[in-house]
Amino acid sequence: MLNIAVIGAGRIGHVHARTIAGHPKASLALVCDPVGDAAEQLAAPYGARAAKDAEEAFADPKVDAVIVGSPTPLHIPHLVAAAKAGKAVLCEKPIALDMADVEAAQTDLDAISTPVMFGFNRRFDPSFAAVRAAVQEGRIGALEQLTIISRDPAAPPVEYIKVSGGIFRDMTIHDFDTARFFLGDIVELHAVGQNLDPAIKETGDFDAAVVTLKAASGAVATIINNRHCASGYDQRLEASGRNGALFAENIRGTTVRLSNAEVTDAQEPYLDFFLERYADAYRLELSAFIEAVEAGTTPPTGIADAVEALRLAEAATTSARTGEVIRLAS
Ligand SMILES: NC(=O)c1ccc[n+]([C@@H]2O[C@H](COP(=O)([O-])OP(=O)(O)OC[C@H]3O[C@@H](n4cnc5c(N)ncnc54)[C@H](O)[C@@H]3O)[C@@H](O)[C@H]2O)c1
Numbered sequence: 001m002l003n004i005a006v007i008g009a010g011r012i013g014h015v016h017a018r019t020i021a022g023h024p025k026a027s028l029a030l031v032c033d034p035v036g037d038a039a040e041q042l043a044a045p046y047g048a049r050a051a052k053d054a055e056e057a058f059a060d061p062k063v064d065a066v067i068v069g070s071p072t073p074l075h076i077p078h079l080v081a082a083a084k085a086g087k088a089v090l091c092e093k094p095i096a097l098d099m100a101d102v103e104a105a106q107t108d109l110d111a112i113s114t115p116v117m118f119g120f121n122r123r124f125d126p127s128f129a130a131v132r133a134a135v136q137e138g139r140i141g142a143l144e145q146l147t148i149i150s151r152d153p154a155a156p157p158v159e160y161i162k163v164s165g166g167i168f169r170d171m172t173i174h175d176f177d178t179a180r181f182f183l184g185d186i187v188e189l190h191a192v193g194q195n196l197d198p199a200i201k202e203t204g205d206f207d208a209a210v211v212t213l214k215a216a217s218g219a220v221a222t223i224i225n226n227r228h229c230a231s232g233y234d235q236r237l238e239a240s241g242r243n244g245a246l247f248a249e250n251i252r253g254t255t256v257r258l259s260n261a262e263v264t265d266a267q268e269p270y271l272d273f274f275l276e277r278y279a280d281a282y283r284l285e286l287s288a289f290i291e292a293v294e295a296g297t298t299p300p301t302g303i304a305d306a307v308e309a310l311r312l313a314e315a316a317t318t319s320a321r322t323g324e325v326i327r328l329a330s
Contacts, residue, residue, distance in 0.1 A: 002026050002088075002290050005057035007078050008070035009033035009042040012092055015275050016067045019282045025290050029063050030111065032056060055080055058085035062219050065293060072097050072165060076105045078125045083112040088293045090286070091146075094173045095306035097165040099314055102167045102307055109303055117289045118306040120177040124284035125247035131239050132182055142240030146182050146221040147238040148175045150228030151229035153272050155207060158199050167193070167225060168316040175211075175223040176312040177305060182239065183215035186312060188327055193320035200227065232270040233277050251277060270279040 004020050006013050020026045033039040038049035054070070057063050058081050064142055065088040068078045072094055079091045095118065096102050102109070135143050150171070156162070160289050164170035168191065168251040180186065193206030198219040200207040208226040215221070226234075237248040250270040271277040292299040315326040 002028040002293060003062055003064045005030040005032060005055045005060070005063045005065075006042075006067045006069060007032050007057060007082075008068070008074075009038035010069065010071075011033075011275075013042060013067075013069040013196065015070055015282055016090075016170075016286075017042050017046060017048075019279075019286050020067075023283065023286055023290070025294075026286060028256060030057050030060065041157070054081070058082055058087065065289070068092055071163070073101075074171075074244050076101060078107070079116065080105065080108045080112070083114045083116065084115060088289070090113040090117045090119060090289045090299075091233060092179070092308070093306065094165065094169050094310050094313065095209035095303070096310065097169060098134070099307075101309060112303070115289075115293050115296075115299050116303055117285075117292065118301045118303070119285065120174065120181075120301045120305065121176050121278050121281040121285045123181050123281075123301060124288065125248075125278060125281040127251070128178065128237055129284075131237060131246045131248050134246050135239050135241065139240060139244065140246055141243030142249055143182065143217075143219050143239055145239045145240040146179060147220065147224070147236075147240075148178055148221065149224045149234055149236040151224070151226040152176055153229055153233045155197060155200060155227035158203055161200055161205055162203050164205070165313075166317055166319065167227065168209065168211075168309065168313040168320070171227070172211060172223060172225050172316060173303055173309050174210060175225065176213075176309045177301070178237070178317075179213050179215075179221040179223065180305065180308060180312075181219055183210050183213070183219050185216045186213045186221075186308075187216050188325060189215035189312060189315045189319055190325045191316035191319040197227065206320060209316070209320060211319075213312070226324065233272045234270060234273070235277055 031043040032054045043050040066082040068091040157181040191211040194208035197207040211223040213221040252268045
């Protein structure tokens with residue numbers, strides 16, 4: 001049984017607290033959040049303790065592991081402090097808003113010796129993982145083209161967008177990791193940003209984007225993102241290879257279809273939003289973390305993966321602003 005503290009009682013903190021509480025090998029020990037009674041409100045229903053200061057989690061000998069779900073600028077400070085205190089860490093994406101922040105903390109990051117995993121939950125989505133496993137098994141021959149579609153049902157508040165680091169660091173970062181999961185090293189990137197929402201445009205960010213990535217193997221990935229989608233949380237993936245193709249479709253609550261005089265084959269909306277759509281992925285991500293900590297093995301998504309995803313996000317930001325094709329060292 002792993003005793004886990006959650007740092008940050010916001011949206012993702014709720015996801016992790018619920019996932020820990022439902023996991024047979026995990027126990028929610030503590031929730032830390034300095035704002036109002038957010039920690040208390042999240043901790044109480046699970047019988048966990050609450051604290052304002054994250055230091056309480058690092059100092060508590062009964063806490064084995066920490067999940068960092070605080071705002072992005074605090075990820076490195078919280079990750080480093082937790083690891084220095086000997087805790088295993090599952091840290092949310094992105095590792096930082098800026099590669100400069102990663103480089104400034106390089107010595108501390110290199111010194112980490114406890115298990116560290118990053119929250120690229122989509123690697124653990126059963127459908128995406130099954131597509132990847134089939135590719136690895138050679139079911140479609142050599143992978144030639146990967147298409148990742150990720151559209152949110154609605155944009156987050158403008159106040160969130162302003163401090164998010166931009167669409168590529170905040171949203172596309174998941175897709176950059178998925179592309180690397182399938183294709184390995186990326187050597188070339190081109191991004192096109194769109195301003196479909198005037199309120200988001202005012203913040204200086206894009207609210208939709210298309211990114212193409214070329215891998216060292218010659219395979220190409222296309223990522224299609226939008227901060228809004230009229231039909232809900234649109235999460236799909238297609239892998240096309242020499243000898244076939246694999247498709248992971250959207251997921252609905254039931255398989256019920258309605259046909260009547262106005263419509264045929266109408267289905268329920270897609271599962272909405274990340275809490276529901278990726279509930280299995282968060283559970284399997286936590287299982288992979290616990291398994292690695294218990295077995296003393298390296299967790300599947302480490303600091304290097306987080307840094308590479310951020311590097312791609314920075315390259316995409318530059319590409320979308322300048323129109324340049326960015327060549328990356330492989
Ligand atoms: N993997 C995913 O699917 C996923 C989904 C959503 C968010 N995220 C990531 O999780 C992080 C948090 O996002 P969110 O949407 O939950 O944000 P949020 O604003 O809802 O929650 C952040 C929480 O952290 C708290 N906080 C601020 N300073 C703190 C401190 N010093 N110590 C402890 N807590 C502190 C805030 O009070 C707030 O409750 C972001 O980096 C985001 O990119 C990941």
